[in-house]
Amino acid sequence: MALILQAKNLNKAFGAVTAAKDVSAAIEQDSVVGLIGTNGAGKTTFINMITGYLKPDTGAIEYEGRDITRLPPRDITRLGICRSFQIPQLYSSLSVLDNMHIGLGIVLRNAGLGGYFARPGALVPGFGKPAEEVAEHLLARFGLADYRSRNAQVLPGGVRKLLDIALTMVAKPRVLLLDEPTSGVSAQEKFGIMQMVLDAVRAEGATVLFVEHDMEVVSRFAQRVLAFYDGRIIADAPPAVALQDPEVKRHVVGRARA
Amino acid sequence: MKIVNVTHGSFYALGAYAAASLTGAWLARGYPPMLSYAVLFVAALGVTLLVAPLIERAILRFMYAKDEVVILLITYALFLILEDVIKLVWGVNPYFIAQPYALLGSFTVAGLAYPTYNLILVALALLAGLGLTWLLHSTRVGKLLLAVIHDPEISRAMGIDVNRYYLVTFTFGSLLAALAGAFTAPTVSVVPGLGVEIIVLSFAVVVIGGLGSLPGAALGAVIVGMVRSLSVHYMPQVELFVIYFVMAMVLAFRPRGLFSLAEPRKI
Amino acid sequence: MVLLIGGPWLPQWAMFIVTIAFAKGLVALGLMLLLRAGLVSFGQALYYCLGAYAAGALGRFFGVSDIFAQMLAGAAAAGVAAFILGFLLAKYRGIFFGLLSLALSMILYGLLVKNEALGSTDGFNILPSTLFGMRPGPGWVRYAVLASAGVVALLLALAVHRYLNTPLGRLAPAIKDNEIRVEYMGASARHAVHVMYVIAAVLAGVGGALAATTVGHIDPEMAFWTTSGEFIFITILAGTGSVVAPFAGALLYGVIHTTAYDLSPNTWQLSLGAALLLIIVFLPEGLWSLFAQRRWR
Numbered sequence: 001m002a003l004i005l006q007a008k009n010l011n012k013a014f015g016a017v018t019a020a021k022d023v024s025a026a027i028e029q030d031s032v033v034g035l036i037g038t039n040g041a042g043k044t045t046f047i048n049m050i051t052g053y054l055k056p057d058t059g060a061i062e063y064e065g066r067d068i069t070r071l072p073p074r075d076i077t078r079l080g081i082c083r084s085f086q087i088p089q090l091y092s093s094l095s096v097l098d099n100m101h102i103g104l105g106i107v108l109r110n111a112g113l114g115g116y117f118a119r120p121g122a123l124v125p126g127f128g129k130p131a132e133e134v135a136e137h138l139l140a141r142f143g144l145a146d147y148r149s150r151n152a153q154v155l156p157g158g159v160r161k162l163l164d165i166a167l168t169m170v171a172k173p174r175v176l177l178l179d180e181p182t183s184g185v186s187a188q189e190k191f192g193i194m195q196m197v198l199d200a201v202r203a204e205g206a207t208v209l210f211v212e213h214d215m216e217v218v219s220r221f222a223q224r225v226l227a228f229y230d231g232r233i234i235a236d237a238p239p240a241v242a243l244q245d246p247e248v249k250r251h252v253v254g255r256a257r258a
Numbered sequence: 259m260k261i262v263n264v265t266h267g268s269f270y271a272l273g274a275y276a277a278a279s280l281t282g283a284w285l286a287r288g289y290p291p292m293l294s295y296a297v298l299f300v301a302a303l304g305v306t307l308l309v310a311p312l313i314e315r316a317i318l319r320f321m322y323a324k325d326e327v328v329i330l331l332i333t334y335a336l337f338l339i340l341e342d343v344i345k346l347v348w349g350v351n352p353y354f355i356a357q358p359y360a361l362l363g364s365f366t367v368a369g370l371a372y373p374t375y376n377l378i379l380v381a382l383a384l385l386a387g388l389g390l391t392w393l394l395h396s397t398r399v400g401k402l403l404l405a406v407i408h409d410p411e412i413s414r415a416m417g418i419d420v421n422r423y424y425l426v427t428f429t430f431g432s433l434l435a436a437l438a439g440a441f442t443a444p445t446v447s448v449v450p451g452l453g454v455e456i457i458v459l460s461f462a463v464v465v466i467g468g469l470g471s472l473p474g475a476a477l478g479a480v481i482v483g484m485v486r487s488l489s490v491h492y493m494p495q496v497e498l499f500v501i502y503f504v505m506a507m508v509l510a511f512r513p514r515g516l517f518s519l520a521e522p523r524k525i
Numbered sequence: 526m527v528l529l530i531g532g533p534w535l536p537q538w539a540m541f542i543v544t545i546a547f548a549k550g551l552v553a554l555g556l557m558l559l560l561r562a563g564l565v566s567f568g569q570a571l572y573y574c575l576g577a578y579a580a581g582a583l584g585r586f587f588g589v590s591d592i593f594a595q596m597l598a599g600a601a602a603a604g605v606a607a608f609i610l611g612f613l614l615a616k617y618r619g620i621f622f623g624l625l626s627l628a629l630s631m632i633l634y635g636l637l638v639k640n641e642a643l644g645s646t647d648g649f650n651i652l653p654s655t656l657f658g659m660r661p662g663p664g665w666v667r668y669a670v671l672a673s674a675g676v677v678a679l680l681l682a683l684a685v686h687r688y689l690n691t692p693l694g695r696l697a698p699a700i701k702d703n704e705i706r707v708e709y710m711g712a713s714a715r716h717a718v719h720v721m722y723v724i725a726a727v728l729a730g731v732g733g734a735l736a737a738t739t740v741g742h743i744d745p746e747m748a749f750w751t752t753s754g755e756f757i758f759i760t761i762l763a764g765t766g767s768v769v770a771p772f773a774g775a776l777l778y779g780v781i782h783t784t785a786y787d788l789s790p791n792t793w794q795l796s797l798g799a800a801l802l803l804i805i806v807f808l809p810e811g812l813w814s815l816f817a818q819r820r821w822r
Contacts, residue, residue, distance in 0.1 A: 051709070077711035089709070091702040102699045105692025106712040116693040116720060171711055264620075317802070326619055327563055331761065331805055334567070338754060338798030346792065454750055458631060461624040502628060506613050
C-alpha cells in the first residue's frame with residue numbers, strides 16, 4: 001500500500017510543556033486511522049503540525065513523498081490535506097449556504113487567478129458543476145439542506161460540526177483530518193453521523209484520520225489506531241489489538257471494573 | 259482593554275493645551291516658576307478627570323460589546339469632536355510656554371549642550387513605565403485588571419466589578435496621554451494637529467514594540483525616537499518615511515513586533 | 526439616468542454638487558468594499574489625491590485634457606501606488622491597517638506641501654476637460670463633466686455590483702468573520718485583501734480625477750486626514766447595503782456640508798464627529814437601511 005502521509009520524529013515544545021516527543025507515523029493511502037488519547041496528549045498538536053498551523057521544532061512531514069513541514073495551512077490545503085476543527089470554525093455571521101459558497105469560491109480562485117472574478121455559473125473544478133448545484137449537493141449529503149438559510153451561529157452543536165466537515169469536502173481532499181467529529185453529538189446520533197461522514201468522504205477516495213474519545217466509535221470505524229499519551233505515540237495497531245494494549249488501557253481507555 | 263482607541267491622541271492634545279493655558283496663567287501671575295512643573299501635572303490631571311470619565315460613562319460603556327470596527331469608528335468620531343472642541347476653547351493660534359523648559363537650562367555632555375528639561379521627560383517616562391509594570395504584575399489590582407482584560411465575562415461571573423475597572427483603566431490610560439502632552443508642551447508650539455501627529459507616531463511605536471508588551475513599547479519608543487532624531491539631523495525630508503520604513507523592516511522579520519505576548523490557543 | 530437627461534436644465538451649482546457627489550461616491554464605494562472585509566482605511570484620501578494630481582499633471586505637463594484620459598490617469602496612478610503599498614498594508618487588520626493608511630496619506634501630504642514644482646500648498650489649476658477631443662462651450666462644460674461622471678460612475682457601480690457575487694467579493698465578509706478558516710480553506714487572506722485594496726484605490730483615483738476637473742483646482746489638502754474623514758463619514762452614512770448607497774450618501778453629505786459650513790465653519794469637524802457617532806449608535810446600517818426597509822414592505 002502506498003504511503004500518502006509520513007510524520008518523522010516530530011518534536012514540539014511550548015515552553016515547559018512538550019506536546020510532541022519523537023512522534024512518527026506512516027499513513028497508508030485509503031486507510032481510516034483513529035487517533036486516541038486523553039486531553040493534552042498531543043493529538044490536536046499532531047494535526048496542527050501536519051496542517052501547517054504549527055511548525056515542529058524538529059522532524060519532518062512528508063505528503064506523497066514531498067516535504068511539507070514548513071508550508072502554511074493554505075498551501076497544505078491546496079495540496080489536498082484538509083481538516084475539521086475541535087471547535088467548529090465557521091463563518092458565524094453568514095448563512096449555511098453562504099458558508100458553502102465561500103468555500104467553493106476559494107476552490108474556483110485556486111484554479112487560476114481569474115478565479116477571483118468567476119461568474120456565478122462557472123464550473124467548480126473537481127465537481128464539474130456550477131457552484132449552486134455543488135453547494136446543494138454537499139448540503140444534502142451532510143443532511144444540512146434544511147438549514148441552508150440559517151445563520152451559522154444559531155445552529156445546534158451537532159449541526160455545526162457537520163457544516164464544519166462539509167466545508168472541508170469542498171476542496172476534494174485526498175487526506176482528511178477530523179478533530180473530534182462526534183464530540184457534542186448525542187450518543188444515539190454518533191454512529192449515524194460517523195457513518196454519514198465516512199460514506200460521504202470515502203466516496204471521493206480519501207484517507208481519513210480522526211480524533212475520537214468514544215472507543216466504540218473507534219472500534220467500529222477505524223482500521224488502525226494511534227494512541228497518544230504525554231506527547232508520545234504509545235500504540236500503533238488495529239483497534240482490536242490497540243485497545244487491549246496494557247499501556248493504552250492504563251493511560252487512555254481505562255481498565256474494566258473488576 | 260482591547261479597545262482600539264483613536265481618542266488617545268485627543269488626550270495628548272488636551273493635556274498639552276490645558277498645560278499651556280494653566281501654566282501660562284500661572285507664570286503670568288508671577289507665581290514661582292519652579293512650581294510650574296507641578297502645574298503641568300495638575301493641568302493634565304484636571305483635564306483628564308474632566309473628560310475621560312464622561313466619555314467612558316456616556317458613550318464607550320455601551321459599545322464594548324460591539325464589533326472592533328465599530329469601536330474604532332466611535333473613537334475616531336470622538337477624536338473629530340474633540341479636535342473641534344479644542345479649537346473652540348483654545349482657538350487656532352499656537353501657544354508657547356517655553357519657560358519651564360528654558361528655566362532648567364542645559365548641561366554639556368561630550369561637548370554637546372543637552373537641555374536639562376529633557377531629563378524630566380525621560381524620568382517621567384521611566385517612572386510611568388516601571389510603575390505601570392509593577393502595578394500590573396505585582397499588585398492585586400493589577401492582576402485583576404489583567405484578568406478583566408483577558409475575559410470580561412468570566413471576570414464578571416467571579417464578582418469583579420468590570421465596569422469600574424474599565425472606567426478606571428480608560429481614565430488612567432488617558433491620563434498618561436495627557437501627561438505626555440502636558441510635559442511635551444514646553445518643548446513645542448502647541449497647535450491644532452498635535453493629536454493626529456502623535457497618534458500616527460505612537461502606533462508606529464506599538465507596532466514595532468509588539469502589541470500588549472510594555473517593554474516592547476519602551477524599546478519601540480527608543481527606536482522611533484532615535485530614528486527620528488537621526489533623520490531630522492541628516493535628512494529632514496524623509497522623517498516620516500524613515501519611521502515607517504523601519505517599521506516595515508521590523509515587521510518583515512518579526513510580524514508581531516519585537517516582543518509579543520503569548521496568544522491563547524484558538525484551534 | 527434621470528440626471529443625465531434632466532442634467533442640462535439644472536443650475537450650474539447643482540450640477541457641481543451632483544458631479545462632486547459622483548466623485549466622492551466612488552471613493553466611498555471603494556471604502557465600502559474594504560469595510561465589508563472589516564478594514565477601515567483612515568487614509569483613502571491618499572488615492573483621491575493621487576488621482577487628482579495625476580489628472581492635473583496630465584494637463585500641466587503633457588497638455589492632455591481629455592476627461593476620460595484624466596480618469597484613466599487617476600486610476601492608473603492610484604492603482605500602481607496601491608499595488609506597491611498593498612504589500613505592506615495587506616498584512617494588517619483593525620486599527621493597524623487604519624492608522625498605517627492614515628500615516629501614508631499624511632506622508633503624501635507632506636511630500637506635496639514641500640514640492641515646489643506642483644505648487645506646494647497652493648496647488649495648481651487644472652485645464653478644463655475636453656470630451657473626445659472636442660472642447661465644449663462654456664455653458665456646456667459642466668454638463669459634459671456631469672454626464673461623463675455619471676456614465677463612468679454607473680459603469681463602475683455595475684461592475685462592483687457584479688464583483689460582489691464573485692469569489693473575491695464573497696471572501697470579504699469571510700475574512701472579517703474567521704480569517705483562520707479562510708486560510709484553512711486554501712485562500713490567502715493577505716492576497717485577497719491586497720487585490721481589494723487595489724480595487725478600492727482605483728475607484729478613489731477615478732473619483733479624485735473627476736473632483737479635480739470639476740473643482741478646477743488641485744491642492745495637497747486633498748490628501749489631508751480630514752478629507753479621509755469625509756469619505757469615512759459618507760461610507761458610514763450610506764451603509765453597506767447597496768452599490769447605489771455611497772452616491773446617495775455623497776450627495777446628502779454635499780448638501781449638508783454646504784449648508785452647515787455656511788452656518789458655522791469652525792465647528793464642522795465637531796458636527797461631523799457628532800453626526801458620525803449618532804449614526805453608528807442608532808443606525809449602524811447607514812441611512813440606506815431605512816430606505817431599503819421601506820421598499821420591502
